[in-house]
Amino acid sequence: MSSDTTTRDDTYVHRPGESDTGDTAGTGGSDRDITVGANEPEPEGFGRRGWILVGVVGLCFLVIPGAVYLVPSLPAMAGLPYIAAMLALPMLPALLLGLVAVWSMTAATRGDS
Structure with a gap:
């Protein structure tokens, strides 16, 4: 083996969800198969309060x-x-600006959109 080529054993690169054998999370699937927080709703962007804040x-x-x-x-x-x-x-x-920022932040922490 020459000094300018490396193999998988020569260096360590962290790949999230990949085990030592190369399987993703030990399931034999790809990174797309991993669902983190599947029961959480998809973020929809700023929402109405966020766009009001941007306007202000x-x-x-x-x-x-x-x-x-x-x-x-x-x-x-x-x-x-x-x-x-x-x-x-x-x-x-x-x-x-201060009032609208506090209004939108309190709504964001309560979970309103």
Whole structure:
């Protein structure tokens, strides 16, 4: 045997579900035959609450700062003084994002979708 070729006995590679004889979980099948958590439902993605959270993140990080950047006189047109607008405008998206994040996380831990 040359030094640049290796066999199965020369090196150890962990393959989950494979025994020393090469059988998958000792059944003689392939990795597709192993079902882990067969009684658990398939994940369906974000769900309704997850997509609401994604929308609020987009609103808070793109839409509201973009509106303030593109139309800086918008708070003045609404009748807010400058100092109040600069305090309130960052606080509203932060509050909204925090509330929606807690709402979606509590639903996720309860198992709701």
